[in-house]
Amino acid sequence: MSRAKPCVIGINLGHDGGAALITGTVMVAISEERLNRTRYGPGWEASLMYCLRAASLTLADVDLVAVSDIGRILPTRTETGLTHLGIDRERILPVDHHVSHAYTAYCLSPYEEATVLVVDGAGNNNDTETYYAATPDGLERLGSTPPTRPRAGGIGATYEAFTNHLGWHEREAGKTMALAAYGDASRYLAPLFDVVDTHVHGRLTRTHAPGVADLARRTGFDFGPSNTRGEHSLAADAAAYVQDQTERALCALATQTIAATGLPNLCVAGGVALNCVAADKVRRLDAVTGYFAPPAASDRGQALGCALYAFHRLTGDLPRRPLTTDYFGRDYTRKEIEQALRRDPRSGLVERHRAPFTWRRESDIARTAAQMIADGKIIGWFQGGSELGPRALGARSILADPRTRDSADTLNQRIKHREAFRPFAPAILADHASTWFDLDVPSPFMLLAPPVRPDHTEKIAGVVHVDGTARVQTVDSNAAPAYGALIRHFHELTGVPVILNTSFNDREPIVETPAHAVATLQACDLDAACIGEYLVERS
Secondary structure (H helix, E strand, O other): OOOOOOOEEEEEOOOOOEEEEEOOOOEEEEEOHHHHOOOOOOOOHHHHHHHHHHHOOOHHHOOEEEEEOOOOOOOOOOOOOOHHHOOOHHHEEEOOHHHHHHHHHHHOOOOOOEEEEEEOOOOHHHOOEEEEEEEOOEEEEEEOOOOOOOHHHOHHHHHHHHHHHHOOOOOOHHHHHHHHOOOOHHHOOOOOEEEEOOEEEEOOOOOHHHHHHHHHHHHOOOOOOOOOOOOOOOHHHHHHHHHHHHHHHHHHHHHHHHHHHOOOEEEEEOHHHHOHHHHHHHOOOOOOOEEEOOOOOOHHHHHHHHHHHHHHHHHOOOOOOOOOOOEOOOOOOHHHHHHHHOOOHHHOOOOOOOOOEEEEEOOOHHHHHHHHHHOOOOEEEEOOOOEOOOOOOOOEEEEEOOOOHHHHHHHHHHHHOOOOOOOOEEEEEHHHHHHHEOOOOOOOOOOEOOEEOHHHHHHHHHHOOOOOEOOEEEEOOOOOHHHHHHHHHHHHHHOOOEEEEEEOOOOOOOOOOHHHHHHHHHHOOOOEEEEOOEEEEEO
16 A cells, blocks of 8 residues: 555446545545536546545555446456556456445445345346345345346336336436326236346336337337326326336345345445335335435445445455435635635636626524525525535535425426426424424435325425425434524424425536536526525625
8 A cells, every 4th residue: 555544546437427535534525417517427537636636635645446337347447548647557446336336335334234235227247136245244245137137127227218218318217206106006007027036027128218118019008108208197107107116126125135134234225226215115124124325326326336345455444434424525615615706717617697696704604594595585505515416415405495385386487497296305303303204214315205294294385295205304413513503593483393405406417616506596596595604695
């Protein structure tokens, strides 16, 4: 090792590309889209420089670089494209895609021993489902996709195919999940999956929308025309069908893999772990003692998994870093914030729509924001380091009053411009969560969708989905002091310990820098933004 404190880098070469850096004391990560402003895109160069800058290190300080990609075959050290940066081939370590997912699931969890289940659209070697026994001694891969079964028969690939059929990009599966609540799954009686022992056998023989069309021809099922984006009467039924069948398959697979390992704590990763409706059912299974999924469960977490794997390989110590937050980005200084507010070119500000604004420093930004939200304002909230995963968790959020449906409708019409059937999420003070939701465990990463308790449904109508559930985030004030203070002040003002929370963006990647926040404030119809200690208001 080149340094007293080992330093490793993880890089994801595939879609949702990015980089992560880990030392004995530092863990920083970001997806490339937050920097290049292109959703789901590949790339890692800007992310790599971001991580090195955040840790005040250079490439010369890095002992090992672990790299993952999608596709049947892992890239060779030369094919990674890293040698042109002067990184020796001996310092480059290709990592299996599902192994990287498994490391994020286990190393970031609170459990010493666990069953690790990885479920996604595609990994290397045609993998779509793999499982592991995880202990402090390491991760042992015990099973994977049957080699003769096509990728199209996997849980994630099937969900992607229905999402494509409905008219969305396969990485917009959250829209299918939201639409499913409006449909009737019982219209289609045949199962989509068989789970035999620990193997999944799906009915699709082709990926993407053609796979759904082929299934319709073989079964006689009518899923409606393709590309309707939820507008056709059968679209919701098709979404409900794939959602229901996914839940059944995941529950069966979780039960079977736990039986095979004998380890009742379950850690799940891969893009399917972001299906919070299914996750809430899996974690309630009798076979499951404890449940964990990392906030960056999809390929946004690949770089971090690679870095964790590299740290293990380099040091011999399996890194155990249980998460309480998803804030893997770097902090921005007061000087950097003021540069953006002053339109200093060094801030990187690109004004897509130049609009006048005023700004001032507040002595208690959380109290100011809470009062504005209680008064019906919609604000951007930019505090500390950014989230790595796809869901805003109080670092890069837009916040509004959850008490009426009107606030959600206004937010959609003025700012987010999303489909009307998609719900917004509640963030609640952790010690109030069990009173307002059917929830007996923390949900800090917005990865569970429990029912809202009936006596509170009307009090937070803006964040309750049509099926009576909500994708809830429980907020620990010790882990997120400013965010927790805001919700506490809102509770004092309104009697409701809940805030409506959505991502700080408008049809673009979530903002990363103060300049991104200022540009988005100007380009959409937000009333104000709280950027660090500064209140920025449109004039």
